[in-house]
Amino acid sequence: MPVSTNSQGLPVWRRRTTRAQWLQYLAWLAGVSLFLLCWKMISDNTMWVFVEDAGRQGADLISRMTPPEWGYANVLWKPMWDTINIATLGTAIGIIMAFPVAFMAARNTTPHPLVRSAALMIIVSSRSINSLIWAMLLVTILGPGVLAGIIAIALRSIGFVGKLLYEAIEEIHPTPVEAISATGASRLQVMNYGVLPQIMPAFAGISVYRWDINIRESTVLGLVGAGGIGLQLNASINSLAWDQVSVIFIMIFATVLVSEWVSARVRHAII
Amino acid sequence: MSERADMTRVQTRQQAAQRGQWRRLPLIENPRLRWGLAIGAVIYLVLALASVEVNWARVAEGAGRAVNFLGAFMQPDFISRYDDIVAGLLESLTMTLTSTVVGVLLAIPVGLGAARNISPLPIYFICRAIIAVSRTFQEIIIAILFVVMFGFGPLAGMITLAFATIGFMAKLLAEDIEDLDWRQVEAVRATGASWWQTMNHAVQPQVMPRLIGLSVYRLDINFRESSVIGIVGAGGIGATLNTSLSRYEYDTSAAILLIIIAIVLLCEYSSSHVRRWTQ
Numbered sequence: 399m400p401v402s403t404n405s406q407g408l409p410v411w412r413r414r415t416t417r418a419q420w421l422q423y424l425a426w427l428a429g430v431s432l433f434l435l436c437w438k439m440i441s442d443n444t445m446w447v448f449v450e451d452a453g454r455q456g457a458d459l460i461s462r463m464t465p466p467e468w469g470y471a472n473v474l475w476k477p478m479w480d481t482i483n484i485a486t487l488g489t490a491i492g493i494i495m496a497f498p499v500a501f502m503a504a505r506n507t508t509p510h511p512l513v514r515s516a517a518l519m520i521i522v523s524s525r526s527i528n529s530l531i532w533a534m535l536l537v538t539i540l541g542p543g544v545l546a547g548i549i550a551i552a553l554r555s556i557g558f559v560g561k562l563l564y565e566a567i568e569e570i571h572p573t574p575v576e577a578i579s580a581t582g583a584s585r586l587q588v589m590n591y592g593v594l595p596q597i598m599p600a601f602a603g604i605s606v607y608r609w610d611i612n613i614r615e616s617t618v619l620g621l622v623g624a625g626g627i628g629l630q631l632n633a634s635i636n637s638l639a640w641d642q643v644s645v646i647f648i649m650i651f652a653t654v655l656v657s658e659w660v661s662a663r664v665r666h667a668i669i
Numbered sequence: 670m671s672e673r674a675d676m677t678r679v680q681t682r683q684q685a686a687q688r689g690q691w692r693r694l695p696l697i698e699n700p701r702l703r704w705g706l707a708i709g710a711v712i713y714l715v716l717a718l719a720s721v722e723v724n725w726a727r728v729a730e731g732a733g734r735a736v737n738f739l740g741a742f743m744q745p746d747f748i749s750r751y752d753d754i755v756a757g758l759l760e761s762l763t764m765t766l767t768s769t770v771v772g773v774l775l776a777i778p779v780g781l782g783a784a785r786n787i788s789p790l791p792i793y794f795i796c797r798a799i800i801a802v803s804r805t806f807q808e809i810i811i812a813i814l815f816v817v818m819f820g821f822g823p824l825a826g827m828i829t830l831a832f833a834t835i836g837f838m839a840k841l842l843a844e845d846i847e848d849l850d851w852r853q854v855e856a857v858r859a860t861g862a863s864w865w866q867t868m869n870h871a872v873q874p875q876v877m878p879r880l881i882g883l884s885v886y887r888l889d890i891n892f893r894e895s896s897v898i899g900i901v902g903a904g905g906i907g908a909t910l911n912t913s914l915s916r917y918e919y920d921t922s923a924a925i926l927l928i929i930i931a932i933v934l935l936c937e938y939s940s941s942h943v944r945r946w947t948q
Contacts, residue, residue: 432766433766433767433770436762436763436766436767437763437767439759439760439763439823440760440763440764440767440822440823440824440827441824443760443822443823443824443904444819444820444822444823444824445820445821445822448819448820449819449820449824452818452819455817455818455819456818459814459817459818479720480720483717483720483721486713486717487717487718487721522930522933522934522937523930525933526893526929526930526933526934527926527929527930528893528894528896528897530809530897530900531896531897531907531910531926534900534910534911534914535738535914535922538731538734538914538915538917539731539732539734539735539738540727540728540731541724541727541728541730541731543722543723543724544721544722544723545721545723545728548721591693595693595694614805614807615807617807617810618807618809618810621809621900621901622900622911631810635813647806647810650805650806650810651805651806654805655805
């Protein structure tokens with residue numbers, strides 16, 4: 399109990415010992431100084447003249463964006479369809495690839511610890527690299543287009559789906575698995591009848607959730623040339639047609655809201 | 670479904686199993702919905718695959734580059750662009766830290782406002798609208814707007830990430846507050862505490878562990894995002910990576926990617942530690 403005495407020699411309750419109190423002050427001091435140091439680096443690299451102007455620029459931007467050029471929406475249906483395709487096909491391919499990876503990464507289904515670390519490596523590298531970076535990479539390899547976007551989304555989804563799925567596999571009940579293997583089932587049959595039914599709801603939920611995220615991500619892949627509505631966005635921004643940009647924003651907003659609603663409904667139905 | 674129908678279904682399944690015709694239960698119970706979904710999925714796949722245009726000649730041409738790129742991963746080049754990489758990384762890291770701090774500080778009032786059980790209806794709607802806008806748009810789209818407003822450089826990136834952090838943190842914080850143990854709030858209120866004191870002594874202790882965990886998680890996300898918003902001129906390692914990729918200097922890009930992966934791993938490892946320590 400951290401107790402100290404007051405001037406009359408009576409014990410006084412305190413929340414922390416002197417040592418803990420000092421340590422806390424020091425931690426705060428270190429944190430605040432680190433923040434200020436970082437802030438100074440940023441402020442050194444900033445042209446403050448531009449920042450002073452920001453309010454006027456923002457107002458100017460809004461005045462250029464309104465009213466939206468609604469007629470432009472007719473041009474956007476095909477790119478929007480492409481965007482949805484990128485997200486959906488990318489998710490599908492990602493799931494197909496993530497499935498074996500998750501089984502190899504789960505502690506209870508992996509064939510060998512070495513395989514497990516390789517699978518974990520795949521998951522980590524796929525997760526840490528943003529889909530836009532994957533897209534940049536694939537655009538230089540496959541050329542600009544929807545295909546690069548689909549594969550970028552797929553590669554990014556492997557890590558996400560794989561991680562959540564292998565955690566689900568590690569949390570299954572061992573009893574059905576033991577029951578199935580007691581009947582003399584082969585390894586594949588144990589997976590099929592013992593493990594798979596237990597992870598199916600989690601799997602469906604994860605897939606739909608990832609699809610929802612992928613819809614958001616695929617709207618911007620076009621900025622680096624990987625197809626979809628981002629291409630139109632990039633073109634409109636480069637030609638400073640801000641009234642078209644606002645139409646695109648509204649379409650993205652609507653699509654994301656719909657996909658979020660669908661994903662919430664499906665997940666609600668499953669759980 | 671009624672209990673009796675369930676019983677007969679179980680019996681028919683058992684009889685089928687005794688005849689050796691056991692089938693597992695389907696994932697979707699309603700057959701019409703099941704087949705409808707399957708047929709819909711096939712039709713969609715055909716339509717979608719038909720609309721994907723692939724330039725196979727270009728793909729074949731790129732295959733050599735893919736091999737080069739994989740080769741570059743075996744021999745990443747950290748040296749020749751050392752200065753650019755270090756400058757980009759430092760910028761990314763400073764942006765990550767400042768944006769997380771600022772974002773979390775701003776997310777706390779928004780999160781309080783977006784919790785239905787402690788805020789009045791008008792404030793609730795305003796805060797929910799802020800969250801919806803901040804969550805719908807990708808960081809990179811917000812970055813484009815802020816770059817126009819604040820000029821090129823890390824400040825635009827920092828503001829972007831802080832804005833995205835607000836949506837993420839405020840939503841989760843609001844959900845956490847909505848789930849909180851109401852008895853403690855009532856107990857503190859019964860002592861005659863003001864609104865401010867109620868927040869400080871009844872709400873804050875309950876949400877603090879999760880708030881710290883989420884902040885650390887967000888730090889991790891912000892670092893990953895800071896590696897891409899450089900593409901549109903908002904500072905950070907993304908600009909360096911983009912340049913190296915478009916110049917086909919794959920060994921440098923591989924080095925940058927490896928550094929990003931390493932830092933994300935480090936972040937994840939330490940964040941799981943922090944979360945275990947706070948909970």
